[in-house]
Structures are given as C-alpha cells and as structure tokens.
Amino acid sequence: MTPIFALCDEYVRKLAVLDPVGAGARGIAGSFAPATDYGPDGHAARADLVRGTLAALDGLPVTSEADRHAAAHLRERLEAEAAWHASGGPLRMLRAQFGLVTSIRDSVDLLPRGDDDQWRNIAARLAAVPEMLASWRTSLELGASKGLVVARRQVLELAAQADRFAGIHDKLVTSYGDGRLAGELAEAAKTAHAAYAETARYLRTDYAPRAVEQDGVGAERYAVAARQTLGYDLDPAEAYAWGWAELERIEAEMAAEIDRIRPGATWQEVSAYLDETHSVDGVDAYHAWLRERHDRAIAELHGTHFDIAEPLRSVDVVIAYGSASGAPYYTSPSEDFTRPGRTWWPLQGRERFATWRELTTVFHEGVPGHHLQRGAEKTAAPDALSRFAKTVGVSGHSEGWALYAERLGDELGWFSEPGTRLGMLAASAMRAARVVIDIGVHLDLPLPDGSRWTFEKACEVLSERGRANSSRVHPEVVRYFGWPAQAISYKLGERAWLEARQAAARQPGFDLKRWHTAALALGPIGLGGLAEALEGVG
Incomplete structure (x- = not known):
C-alpha cells in the first residue's frame, strides 16, 4: 500500500x-x-x-x-x-x-x-x-x-x-x-x-x-454547498440560464412524444390515460414489478454494455414503509458485501403505482445507475481505488451518472412500452426544474417573467413545468429549500457525463463498452476534473 x-x-x-x-x-x-x-x-x-x-x-x-x-x-x-x-x-x-x-x-x-x-x-x-x-x-x-x-x-x-x-x-x-x-x-x-x-x-x-x-441561504453559503455537491466552483448565473433552456428543450421533446401517444392530447389527458392503463394496484404487485424490472436490466446489460461483477448481479428492492420522502433512493453495499445494495421505494400513501413513470427510476437507482456505479467502486481492486474513494463520493458524479443511465436506457430502446419514454422525459423535466428552483430560490434570482421565487411558485413550476407527480411536489420542494445545491447535482452531473462521453467519442476507435468500463473504474471525482480524466478513453 x-x-x-x-x-x-x-x-x-x-x-x-x-x-x-x-x-x-x-x-x-x-x-x-x-x-x-x-x-x-x-x-x-x-x-x-x-x-x-x-x-x-x-x-x-x-x-x-x-x-x-x-x-x-x-x-x-x-x-x-x-x-x-x-x-x-x-x-x-x-x-x-x-x-x-x-x-x-x-x-x-x-x-x-x-x-x-x-x-x-x-x-x-x-x-x-x-x-x-x-x-x-x-x-x-x-x-x-x-x-x-x-x-x-x-x-x-x-x-x-x-x-x-x-x-x-x-x-x-x-x-x-x-x-x-x-x-x-x-x-x-x-x-x-x-x-x-x-x-x-x-x-x-x-x-x-x-x-x-x-x-x-444566500450566495456565500450556496457556494460552499455547491462545492460539496459538485466538486467544482459553480457559475450560478450560467447554470441558471442553462437550466431554463434545458427545461424548454425537454418540453419540446415531451410535446412530440405526447403527440405520438395520443395526437392532439394534452399532458394531463395523456398522463391520466397512462395512469389508468399502465399501472399496478397494491403494494405486493408494485414490489413484484420493481423486482422483475431490476433483474431484467441486470440480465440485459451484463456482457453487452458492461461486465457486471458477480456480487452486483442482484439488488435488494425494499418498500420504504413510513418514509416521508417524495423520492426513491439507494443505499450502497457494505465493503464486505454482507449488506447488499438496496433500492428503497416510498409509498406516499398510494395504492396504485404508475409504472409508466417509474421505469426510468429503476434504471436510475438500480442498474445501470447507482447500484452499478457504486458497486463497481466497492469491487475495485485495493490498489486501483483507495478506501476513501470507495466510501466517499461526489453527488454530481453519482447523480449525474444515474441520469446518464436513464439516457442510456433510452438509447438502448428500453422505453418501448407505451408511455415509458414520456415518463423518462417527465423525470428529466423534473430534474431541469430542480436546477432553476434551487439556484433561483437560494440566490433570489428572478424568473423569466421577472417575478420572484416563493414556496408556492416553486411548487407550481415543479408541477406544471417539471411534471412531477402531485404526491412528490411538496416533499421535493421542501428538500430543495433545505438542502441547497444538492438538487442541481443531477442535471449538471448529467451534462458533465454527456460532455465527457462526446469528447471521447470523437477519438478514432471509440468503443462504448470500453468507455463505460473506464468510467466506472475511475471512481468518484469532482465534476471539474471529469472530462480531463476520461479524455482519450474508449
């Protein structure tokens, strides 16, 4: 050592x-x-x-x-x-x-x-x-x-x-x-x-x-928080403008997807239709659906776009009874793998679960998202990644990878069932809305129409522009207000991962599986050094 x-x-x-x-x-x-x-x-x-x-x-x-x-x-x-x-x-x-x-x-x-x-x-x-x-x-x-x-x-x-x-x-x-x-x-x-x-x-x-x-929290505290979650010094004005532009881009793509599902329909009409036709009823059915989708993703990716280590070829799927969270989450396996990686799924008082919206989150929390990335860090050779790197990450690095994993699922055609691609786009819109809400609230920046942020305005933007489920809106906004700069780590992290892959793909002989292997082997890193670390890889 x-x-x-x-x-x-x-x-x-x-x-x-x-x-x-x-x-x-x-x-x-x-x-x-x-x-x-x-x-x-x-x-x-x-x-x-x-x-x-x-x-x-x-x-x-x-x-x-x-x-x-x-x-x-x-x-x-x-x-x-x-x-x-x-x-x-x-x-x-x-x-x-x-x-x-x-x-x-x-x-x-x-x-x-x-x-x-x-x-x-x-x-x-x-x-x-x-x-x-x-x-x-x-x-x-x-x-x-x-x-x-x-x-x-x-x-x-x-x-x-x-x-x-x-x-x-x-x-x-x-x-x-x-x-x-x-x-x-x-x-x-x-x-x-x-x-x-x-x-x-x-x-x-x-x-x-x-x-x-x-x-x-103001500019000084926000800068400290952004450094913690992103691993670099944020330009908040640039990120705020980019967030609004990204939200508009996603909305245009969603409009086209809605028209493919039901020409001339509104978001509300299509989502109500999908809620009725592509949902499961009851906690047991929901848990079974989650379990099957986690297993299917691992089976389809292993040996094709990734080589998944044996300890990572299963993941515990846990219903998070009593959780007040508006969102699912992941907990890593222990160093010795006596505790497996787990995805946790809050019920939020629901009896019906819209699977068309949640498939993308399976890929985010499970494979090829958090479970694959954090598990790969745990299984790395002791002379390849330090123990610190295996246990202490960077939110922008890990959450950005998880959004990249959702995007990869789209590239692989995994959202072929009715509504599931719209669900992926809606989740992406929510993450873009997070960027503008989080930066706007904490730095008191005006909305495009010149109005100021309030809790009610943030809920409105997350619901109407971010297309968040009604059950998630309140706890999500509470989370952004109380955890400055964490919410921006998803989309800004995804941007960094996509830019790093695009740069590598311009090199002759680029191979996506080889790039994935190198990216996971790198371990956690601040977003400021991600592109340079992966330059020429793949």
Whole structure:
C-alpha cells in the first residue's frame, strides 16, 4: 500500500470511529460504537481530522496514476468539508428530508440482523437515539446563540417528520419475534420513539421561534454547498440560464412524444390515460414489478454494455414503509458485501403505482445507475481505488451518472412500452426544474417573467413545468429549500457525463463498452476534473 493509499485508509478508519452512523451508511466494515456525537465536541474532532489529514497529504509522494487520482479526490473532498465546517455548517445542520434525523432513523434499518449479537447491536443503536439527538440539539443551541439558524419552514417540516418517526421501529422489533432480546429491543425502541417525539417538541417550541422566515441561504453559503455537491466552483448565473433552456428543450421533446401517444392530447389527458392503463394496484404487485424490472436490466446489460461483477448481479428492492420522502433512493453495499445494495421505494400513501413513470427510476437507482456505479467502486481492486474513494463520493458524479443511465436506457430502446419514454422525459423535466428552483430560490434570482421565487411558485413550476407527480411536489420542494445545491447535482452531473462521453467519442476507435468500463473504474471525482480524466478513453 502506497503512503497516499495508507493515508486514505487511515482517514476512513478514524472517521468511522468518530462517526459510526456515517460509517454504517457508507458500508464501512467493522465494529463501532452505537452513537455518533453530533455535539460541538464531536464536530470539532471531525474537523481536526480533516485538517490533520490535509496537512499529512501535503508531504506524501505520488508514485503512480492511481496515487494521483487518490490524492486529488481526497484533497478535493476534504477541502470542501473544511469549508463547510468553517462556514458554521455543523451548528445549523437541520433539514427535513434526508437530514440528520432521517440518517439516525435509517442507521437502525441498515444494521445487520442475523444472530442475537447483531440484534444486540440494533438494541444498542436504538437506545443511543436519545443521546445522539440530544447532542445534535446542543449544536443547534450553540448555533442559535451565534445567530446561525435555518429557515422556519425546515424546522416545522422536520418536526412533523420526527412525529411520524415516533413508532417507526415497531415493525423491526416485531420482526425479531419472541427471542431472549425481545424485551430489550422493545424497551430500546420505546426510548428512541420518545426521543423523536421530544425532538418534534423541541423544534416547534424552542427552536422555531428563533428560526428565520427566509428560505434562501444566500450566495456565500450556496457556494460552499455547491462545492460539496459538485466538486467544482459553480457559475450560478450560467447554470441558471442553462437550466431554463434545458427545461424548454425537454418540453419540446415531451410535446412530440405526447403527440405520438395520443395526437392532439394534452399532458394531463395523456398522463391520466397512462395512469389508468399502465399501472399496478397494491403494494405486493408494485414490489413484484420493481423486482422483475431490476433483474431484467441486470440480465440485459451484463456482457453487452458492461461486465457486471458477480456480487452486483442482484439488488435488494425494499418498500420504504413510513418514509416521508417524495423520492426513491439507494443505499450502497457494505465493503464486505454482507449488506447488499438496496433500492428503497416510498409509498406516499398510494395504492396504485404508475409504472409508466417509474421505469426510468429503476434504471436510475438500480442498474445501470447507482447500484452499478457504486458497486463497481466497492469491487475495485485495493490498489486501483483507495478506501476513501470507495466510501466517499461526489453527488454530481453519482447523480449525474444515474441520469446518464436513464439516457442510456433510452438509447438502448428500453422505453418501448407505451408511455415509458414520456415518463423518462417527465423525470428529466423534473430534474431541469430542480436546477432553476434551487439556484433561483437560494440566490433570489428572478424568473423569466421577472417575478420572484416563493414556496408556492416553486411548487407550481415543479408541477406544471417539471411534471412531477402531485404526491412528490411538496416533499421535493421542501428538500430543495433545505438542502441547497444538492438538487442541481443531477442535471449538471448529467451534462458533465454527456460532455465527457462526446469528447471521447470523437477519438478514432471509440468503443462504448470500453468507455463505460473506464468510467466506472475511475471512481468518484469532482465534476471539474471529469472530462480531463476520461479524455482519450474508449
């Protein structure tokens, strides 16, 4: 192991000790404490680790191309993390949808549950929920004393989410049965549920009165957030203009697709028709459809456009009961693959599921999307990708690849069933709408007609221009408002991937399968270096 790879490994090991919840989410193997300290001391320890690792990296020799990639990725990610710490991020780390409270909740579900020793770890994690949430509140209180607070909308939305979590672990405890740990699990779940309820009370009663009404975070905080999600310094004015142009381009393509399905019909008429004719009823039927489509994609791609490693030729498909998210999501396999890659599908109160709209998301979350990309990183040889690269990614890189995967499905003719290509285009329109909503809201940029962004205007644009399902509109917009610059990583990431492929395709003898292999072997990288890294490949 080279000194740079050893430093990457050391950072991952030390971070796992300081952040066991994050370690579990990243699939890091090993036994760790049940709780992460989200208080000021815990954040300070993680910030010290970042600074110390960057200082150590400066003095290490680069002995190979793999070393160069490993060092560049480590430096870029840690510099972005250091900027977040310096901006006061840990003291206002509060957002609804995919925020800290959700991470704590999910960390319980991600733990293995085979023998009693593993169930005892689950009981310990459940029992640690009050401690973790209390430490987080300490950081929020310190932030509030310094005037570092978040938007009131996020506070109240998260309070409602925390209320829904009070009782969410009962299904897990019941699944254990009446073994010798049943009482311990039930008691631990009870304390966790009480902690979620107390968090909801704290947010509404103690924190909300000090929150700000303004949803946008402003240029300084947005620049820090964009660097975290994209891996380069964003030109927001250029991206905002491009987002509107891209949305108009997609709308024109959608109009042509609608005319092919039902000449002269409107979007509303065609989507209502497809909802009736290309949907499945009931959760069991929905789960079976998802399972079959994941398996079919893997079977059709392996050996043709990709060589899929054996551990990646299956993916767990999980119904996300109790999730308040408006969107499906993916969790990576663990380093040792004892925990498989999983796609998670929220129900959103539905009994009927429009498969014509959701096929494209199967490719996004599964194969050739997140499961293939992140799984390929996990299965890479230890001297090819550093342990840090296998566990810490860049949102623009991974979400951009997942949108590229949807586009590849279109190129391969996978949207041949009625309405499915329109579903893919509608999803693309939603991602373009995300770009303009996110940048526009947080930087207070005017809409093309000169009006200003509000929550209601964002919902309107996402619904009418982004063609989002009605059940997704509210949680999606809440997510954009609370997680600045994450929503733009999809479309801007896709743009970077397409530009990189177009540049490579101009070279003589270009081969798409070879390019895919090289692209996945590269591992995560900031979007600013993607085209250069893949120049001449394929």
